[in-house]
Amino acid sequence: xxxxxxxxxxxxxxxxxxxxxxxxxxxxxxxxxxxxxxxxxxxxxxxxxxxxxxxxxxxxxxxxxxxxxxxxxxxxxxxxxxxxxxxxxxxxxxxxxxxxxxxxxxxxxxxxxxxxxxxxxxxxxxxxxxxxxxxxxxxxxxxxxxxxxxxxxxxxxxxxxxxxxxxxxxxxxxxxxxxxxxxxxxxxxxxxxxxxxxxxxxxxxxxxxxxxxxxxxxxxxxxxxxxxxxxxxxxxxxxxxxxxxxxxxxxxxxxxxxxxxxxxxxxxxxxxxxxxxxxxxxxxxxxxxxxxxxxxxxxxxxxxxxxxxxxxxxxxxxxxxxxxxxxxxxxxxxxxxxxxxxxxxxxxxxxxxxxxxxxxxxxxxxx
Amino acid sequence: xxxxxxxxxxxxxxxxxxxxxxxxxxxxxxxxxxxxxxxxxxxxxxxxxxxxxxxxxxxxxxxxxxxxxxxxxxxxxxxxxxxxxxxxxxxxxxxxxxxxxxxxxxxxxxxxxxxxxxxxxxxxxxxxxxxxxxxxxxxxxxxxxxxxxxxxxxxxxxxxxxxxxxxxxxxxxxxxxxxxxxxxxxxxxxxxxxxxxxxxxxxxxxxxxxxxxxxxxxxxxxxxxxxxxxxxxxxxxxxxxxxxxxxxxxxxxxxxxxxxxxxxxxxxxxxxxxxxxxxxxxxxxxxxxxxxxxxxxxxxxxxxxxxxxxxxxxxxxxxxxxxxxxxxxxxxxxxxxxxxxxxxxxxxxxxxxxxxxxxxxxxxxxxxxxxxxxxxxxxxxxxxxxxxxxxxxxxxxxxxxxxxxxxxxxxxxxxxxxxxxxxxxxxxxxxxxxxxxxxxxxxxxxxxxxxxxxxxxxxxxxxxxxxxxxxxxxxxxxxxxxxxxxxxxxxxxxxxxxxxxxxxxxxxxxxxxxxxxxxxxxxxxxxxxxxxxxxxxxxxxxxxxxxxxxxxxxxxxxxxxxxxxxxxxxxxxxxxxxxxxxxxxxxxxxxxxxxxxxxxxxxxxxxxxxxxxxxxxxxxxxxxxxx
Numbered sequence: 001x002x003x004x005x006x007x008x009x010x011x012x013x014x015x016x017x018x019x020x021x022x023x024x025x026x027x028x029x030x031x032x033x034x035x036x037x038x039x040x041x042x043x044x045x046x047x048x049x050x051x052x053x054x055x056x057x058x059x060x061x062x063x064x065x066x067x068x069x070x071x072x073x074x075x076x077x078x079x080x081x082x083x084x085x086x087x088x089x090x091x092x093x094x095x096x097x098x099x100x101x102x103x104x105x106x107x108x109x110x111x112x113x114x115x116x117x118x119x120x121x122x123x124x125x126x127x128x129x130x131x132x133x134x135x136x137x138x139x140x141x142x143x144x145x146x147x148x149x150x151x152x153x154x155x156x157x158x159x160x161x162x163x164x165x166x167x168x169x170x171x172x173x174x175x176x177x178x179x180x181x182x183x184x185x186x187x188x189x190x191x192x193x194x195x196x197x198x199x200x201x202x203x204x205x206x207x208x209x210x211x212x213x214x215x216x217x218x219x220x221x222x223x224x225x226x227x228x229x230x231x232x233x234x235x236x237x238x239x240x241x242x243x244x245x246x247x248x249x250x251x252x253x254x255x256x257x258x259x260x261x262x263x264x265x266x267x268x269x270x271x272x273x274x275x276x277x278x279x280x281x282x283x284x285x286x287x288x289x290x291x292x293x294x295x296x297x298x299x300x301x302x303x304x305x306x307x308x309x310x311x312x313x314x315x316x317x318x319x320x321x322x323x324x325x326x327x328x329x330x331x332x333x334x335x336x337x338x339x340x341x342x343x344x345x346x347x348x349x350x351x352x353x354x355x356x357x358x359x360x361x362x363x364x365x366x367x
Numbered sequence: 368x369x370x371x372x373x374x375x376x377x378x379x380x381x382x383x384x385x386x387x388x389x390x391x392x393x394x395x396x397x398x399x400x401x402x403x404x405x406x407x408x409x410x411x412x413x414x415x416x417x418x419x420x421x422x423x424x425x426x427x428x429x430x431x432x433x434x435x436x437x438x439x440x441x442x443x444x445x446x447x448x449x450x451x452x453x454x455x456x457x458x459x460x461x462x463x464x465x466x467x468x469x470x471x472x473x474x475x476x477x478x479x480x481x482x483x484x485x486x487x488x489x490x491x492x493x494x495x496x497x498x499x500x501x502x503x504x505x506x507x508x509x510x511x512x513x514x515x516x517x518x519x520x521x522x523x524x525x526x527x528x529x530x531x532x533x534x535x536x537x538x539x540x541x542x543x544x545x546x547x548x549x550x551x552x553x554x555x556x557x558x559x560x561x562x563x564x565x566x567x568x569x570x571x572x573x574x575x576x577x578x579x580x581x582x583x584x585x586x587x588x589x590x591x592x593x594x595x596x597x598x599x600x601x602x603x604x605x606x607x608x609x610x611x612x613x614x615x616x617x618x619x620x621x622x623x624x625x626x627x628x629x630x631x632x633x634x635x636x637x638x639x640x641x642x643x644x645x646x647x648x649x650x651x652x653x654x655x656x657x658x659x660x661x662x663x664x665x666x667x668x669x670x671x672x673x674x675x676x677x678x679x680x681x682x683x684x685x686x687x688x689x690x691x692x693x694x695x696x697x698x699x700x701x702x703x704x705x706x707x708x709x710x711x712x713x714x715x716x717x718x719x720x721x722x723x724x725x726x727x728x729x730x731x732x733x734x735x736x737x738x739x740x741x742x743x744x745x746x747x748x749x750x751x752x753x754x755x756x757x758x759x760x761x762x763x764x765x766x767x768x769x770x771x772x773x774x775x776x777x778x779x780x781x782x783x784x785x786x787x788x789x790x791x792x793x794x795x796x797x798x799x800x801x802x803x804x805x806x807x808x809x810x811x812x813x814x815x816x817x818x819x820x821x822x823x824x825x826x827x828x829x830x831x832x833x834x835x836x837x838x839x840x841x842x843x844x845x846x847x848x849x850x851x852x853x854x855x856x857x858x859x860x861x862x863x864x865x866x867x868x869x870x871x872x873x874x875x876x877x878x879x880x881x882x883x884x885x886x887x888x889x890x891x892x893x894x895x896x897x898x899x900x901x902x903x904x905x906x907x908x909x910x911x912x913x914x915x916x917x918x919x920x921x922x923x924x925x926x927x928x929x930x931x932x933x934x935x936x937x938x939x940x941x942x943x944x945x946x947x948x949x950x951x952x953x954x955x956x957x958x959x960x961x962x963x964x965x966x967x968x969x970x971x972x973x974x975x976x977x978x979x980x981x982x983x984x985x986x987x988x989x990x991x992x993x994x
Contacts, residue, residue, distance in 0.1 A: 014837070014840060014841040014844050016841055016844060016845060017844040017845050017847070017848050059836070059837060059840055060579075060836075061582065061832070061833035061836045061837055061840075062833075062837075063833070063834075063837065064830055064833070092582075092586070097589070097826075098826065329519055329522045329881060330519055331535055331870075331873060331874060331877050334873040334874075334876055334877040334880070335869060335870055335873035337873075337876075338869050338872050338873040338876060339869050339873075342869065349862075349865075352858075352862050353862060353865055353866050353869060356542075356862050356863065356866045357538070357866040357869060357870055357873075360538035360539075360541055360542055360866065360870070361535070361538045361870075363537060363538075363541075366541065366542070366545055366859075366863070367859055367862075
C-alpha cells in the first residue's frame with residue numbers, strides 16, 4: 001500500500017507581498033496545478049491515500065474557484081482516499097459546503113478521530129489513520145491499537161515533553177510510546193525526519209511547492225509504503241515542486257565595476273543547482289568601494305530572461321578608506337575629514353553619510 | 368628649481384643655439400619669426416616630451432612641427448638645478464618616441480644621474496604636462512587656465528593623481544532634489560505617500576476581526592439554514608410517505624407560468640448580483656474617500672501651520688512697532704527728542720496696526736493651495752459618487768423587492784395550478800393525491816424554496832465577505848514590506864539631511880583652508896598688474912574666478928581678450944603660489960601682454976619685476992613697448 005504524506009500547500013495564497021501582481025497570479029495557478037499533478041501521480045502510482053497535514057489553503061476564506069478546483073480533484077479521483085486535516089491557516093471548513101461531501105474525503109476535528117485504511121486482509125496488519133486538528137484544548141494522547149500500523153496526522157511545531165495548550169504545538173511527550181508507526185506532520189515548510197520512539201518515526205514533509213524565498217531548496221512530499229516485511233513502513237522524500245526557489249549569496253568583495261560584478265554572478269550561478277525553470281534570489285554580499293554601486297536593474301536584465309524569476313538584492317557594505325583622504329586637497333577630502341571628526345555618529349551611520357556625500361560629489365546615484 | 372643654461376642642437380628653426388638664464392628675470396627680445404615660441408616649446412619638450420605623441424595621426428604632432436628643417440641632431444640639453452644639485456639633461460628625438468634618447472648627468476661630478484627619469488617634468492614639478500601648460504608655461508595662443516586634477520592634488524600636497532574635483536553645487540542640488548522627493552512632511556513627498564498607503568492598509572487590516580466575525584455569523588446562519596432545509600425536506604418526505612402519496616408533486620402543466628417564473632428568478636439573480644457589485648464598489652470608494660479625506664486634513668494642517676508662522680512673525684513685528692512708538696512718544700514727551708518725532712511715533716503705531724490687521728487676515732485665510740484644491744475636488748468626487756451609488760443601491764433594492772414579489776406571485780400561481788390538478792387527479796384516481804395532501808406538500812415546497820433562496824443569499828453574502836477578507840488579508844500581507852520600505856526611505860531622507868549639512872561644513876572649511884589663500888594671491892597679482900583692487904573677484908571650489916558686477920558674478924570668458932589674459936595670468940600665479948609654497952619653479956612667459964593696452968603693459972612689466980624677485984622668469988617678447 002502506498003500513501004502520500006503532504007502538507008502546507010497554501011493554495012490560493014495571495015503572494016502579492018512576494019511577487020508583482022502578474023507573477024503572483026502565475027505562481028498561484030502553479031500551486032494549484034501542483035496539487036493536480038499530485039493527484040495524477042497518486043493515480044498513476046496506485047497510491048491508496050493522500051494525507052494532507054494542514055494548510056491546504058493559505059487562508060480561512062479561499063476563493064470559491066480554488067475551493068471548487070480542489071473539490072473537483074477530490075471528486076475526480078474517487079479511488080484515492082483524501083485525509084484532510086486543517087492547519088492554522090485553513091482553520092475554517094471550506095470544502096463541500098455547497099455540495100455533498102464525497103465518500104473519499106475524510107475530515108478531522110479538534111478531538112482525536114481515526115479510520116481504518118486497510119482491514120489487514122491484504123497486508124496482514126490493519127492500517128489506521130488518526131489525527132487531531134490544532135486546538136486550544138489540552139493535548140491528549142491518542143488511543144491506538146498497537147497491533148495496527150498506526151499513522152498519526154498532526155499540524156504544528158514539535159516540542160519536547162508536554163507543553164501548555166497551544167494550537168500550534170505538537171508535544172512529543174504525549175505521542176511517544178503510544179504505538180505510533182509514523183507521525184505525519186505539517187506546519188514546518190522544509191523536509192525533516194526524525195525518530196519518534198523505538199517503534200515509530202516522524203517527519204515533516206515540508207511544503208509541496210515553495211512560495212517565497214523563505215521556502216528555498218527541494219520541496220515535495222513523502223511517499224509511505226507498507227508491506228509485510230519486518231519493518232512495517234518505508235518512507236522516502238519525493239521532490240515534486242514544478243520549480244525550486246534558491247537564495248544564492250554572491251560575494252563581490254574586490255569588484256569595482258558592473259562588469260566585474262556581472263562576471264562574478266555568472267560564475268556563482270553557473271556553479272548553483274538552479275535551472276532555467278527556477279526562481280532565484282541572488283544577494284550580493286561583501287564589501288565594495290564607495291565609488292562602486294552595482295546597478296541592480298542593469299545587471300539583473302540578463303538573468304531575468306534566463307530564469308523563471310530572478311531577483312537581485314544588494315547587501316554589500318560600502319568601504320571607505322578614510323586614510324586615503326587625509327591629505328586630499330579636494331572637497332571630497334575635506335568632507336571625509338569633517339564627517340570623521342564629527343562626534344555622536346555610529347560607525348554605520350558615518351559610513352552611510354560618507355558614501356552618500358562622496359557619491360553625490362562624484363555625480364553617482366546617492367544610494 | 369632654476370634653469371642655468373640650455374643648448375639647442377637642432378629644434379625647429381633653432382640651430383646650435385645656447386642660452387644662459389638669469390637668476391631672476393631673463394628677457395629674450397626678438398622680432399617675429401626669430402623662434403621665440405620654438406625656444407619656449409624646446410624647454411617644455413625637454414621636460415615633458417612632445418604633445419600629441421600618442422595620437423594616431425601625426426598631423427597635429429609637435430614632433431613633426433619642430434623636426435629640424437636642415438636635418439642634423441634633433442634635440443639639445445638643459446642645465447638646471449634643484450636644491451643643492453645641478454643636472455644636465457640631454458635629449459635627442461627620433462621620428463618616433465621609441466627612437467628618442469635621454470641622459471641625465473650630475474653637473475658636479477659629470478657622472479650619469481638616476482635622480483630623474485624620462486618623465487623629468489612630472490617628477491620635478493609634481494604635475495602633468497597639461498597642468499604645466501595651465502600654470503608654469505604660458506604659450507602663445509593658449510592663455511586659458513583651469514584647475515586640473517593634478518593641480519588640485521599639488522595644491523593639497525598630494526603626489527599622485529586624484530579623482531575628479533567635486534562638483535559641490537551639483538551634489539547639493541541632487542541632495543536637495545532627493546530630499547524634496549522623499550519629504551515626509553509634504554503630501555507630495557514619497558515617504559508621506561507611502562505612509563498614507565500604509566494607513567489605508569492598516570485600516571483594511573483593522574477591519575479583519577469584524578469581517579471574520581461577520582463571516583462566522585454568516586457561516587453559522589448558513590449551517591442553520593442548511594439544517595432547516597434538510598429538516599423541511601425530510602419532513603416533507605415523511606409526510607408524503609405517511610400520506611402514501613407520490614414523493615414528488617404532480618408536475619404543473621402551467622407552462623407559461625413556469626417560463627415566467629424562470630425568467631423572474633433569472634432577473635432576481637441578476638438584481639442580487641448587481642446589489643453585490645454596488646456594495647463592493649461602494650466599499651472600495653469609501654476606502655478611497657477616507658484616504659483622500661485624511662490626506663486633505665494633513666495638507667490643510669500643513670498650510671495652516673505655515674500661515675500661523677507668518678501671522679506670528681507679523682504679530683511680532685506689530686508688537687515691536689508698538690513698543691518703538693511708545694518709546695518715541697515717551698522721549699518726545701520728556702523733551703529728549705524734538706516734537707516732530709511725534710509723526711514717527713504715529714507712523715509706527717499705524718504700521719503696527721497694519722501688521723496686526725494683516726496677521727489677522729492671514730490667519731483667517733482659507734487654505735487653498737493647488738494640492739488642497741485638487742484633493743478637495745477628489746474628495747467631492749468620491750462623495751458624489753458614493754451618493755450616486757447609494758441612490759443606485761436603493762433603486763436596485765426596490766427592484767429586488769418587486770422582483771421577489773413577482774416570483775412569489777408566480778410560485779403561488781403554480782402551486783394553485785398544481786393543487787387544482789392534484790385534486791383533479793385525486794378525484795379521478797382514488798387513493799393517489801388528495802387536495803389536502805397536495806396543499807400540504809405544496810406548503811412544504813414553498814418552505815423549501817424560501818429556505819433555499821435564503822441559503823443562497825447567505826452563501827453569496829458569505830462569498831462576498833470571503834472576497835473582502837481576502838482583500839484585507841492581501842493588504843495586511845503588504846504591511847511589513849511597506850513598513851520596511853518606509854524605514855529605508857526615512858533612513859535615506861535622514862542621511863540626505865545630515866550629508867547636506869556636513870557637505871556645507873566641509874565646503875566652509877575647504878574655502879578657508881585653500882580658497883582664501885588662493886584669492887589673496889590672486890588679489891596681490893591683480894593689484895600688481897592693474898594697480899586696482901580685486902575686491903570684486905570671487906572664487907569657487909574649482910579655483911575659477913568670477914568678477915562681481917552689480918551684484919552678479921560675471922564670467923571672465925565674456926570679457927575682453929586683454930582682461931581675460933590678465934585674469935588668467937593672476938589665476939596661474941595664484942595657483943603656482945599655492946602649489947609651490949617652498950621651492951619655486953621657473954616660469955616661461957611667451958609674450959603674455961600682447962593683448963594689453965599700453966597702460967596695462969606697464970602694469971605687466973611691474974608685475975614681471977616684482978614676481979622675478981620670487982620666481983625665475985623667462986620672458987619672451989617681440990615688441991619694445993612690452994620690454
